Amino acid sequence: MTGVKRFYPPFLFTSQVRHREDSHMKRSIIAAVFVAFCAAGLLPAKPPQNVKEVEMTAKKYEFSPSTVEVPAGTLIRFKITALDREHGFEIEGVKDSCVTLEKDKPATYEYKAEKPGTYEFKCCKRCGFSHGKMKGTLVVK
Numbered sequence: 728m729t730g731v732k733r734f735y736p737p738f739l740f741t742s743q744v745r746h747r748e749d750s751h752m753k754r755s756i757i758a759a760v761f762v763a764f765c766a767a768g769l770l771p772a773k774p775p776q777n778v779k780e781v782e783m784t785a786k787k788y789e790f791s792p793s794t795v796e797v798p799a800g801t802l803i804r805f806k807i808t809a810l811d812r813e814h815g816f817e818i819e820g821v822k823d824s825c826v827t828l829e830k831d832k833p834a835t836y837e838y839k840a841e842k843p844g845t846y847e848f849k850c851c852k853r854c855g856f857s858h859g860k861m862k863g864t865l866v867v868k
């Protein structure tokens with residue numbers, strides 16, 4: 728009984744022909760790869776975007792981490808939580824971008840790091856005596 732196995736339609740092949748499992752497996756893999764390629768072809772072409780999430784905390788009078796380094800072209804998504812009281816977050820030179828960091832409520836600040844350089848970020852809500860020293864560094868390479 729060796730000559731009959733190739734005549735089964737795929738659904739029979741799948742459920743009933745035990746000794747062909749190996750070949751069935753191969754077929755499934757090939758089918759899956761095929762489907763994946765088709766799906767990839769159907770998706771709109773998107774330019775690849777490097778996104779980096781940075782979890783950060785803020786407290787009197789520091790950000791942690793206080794230095795963030797990314798390659799140029801990265802979209803940075805800061806998730807910042809103030810631990811002790813209200814603070815703010817702003818990157819030097821980005822106009823009107825101050826976000827308020829309410830205590831224990833993570834806030835998001837997105838920044839597309841386009842140009843290589845060293846930038847300062849800082850607290851932009853007066854938070855006490857050394858507020859002016861509450862700063863960090865963003866390095867874009």
Ligand SMILES: [Cu+2]
Pocket residue numbers: 814815850851852853854855858859861
């Ligand atoms: Cu402050």
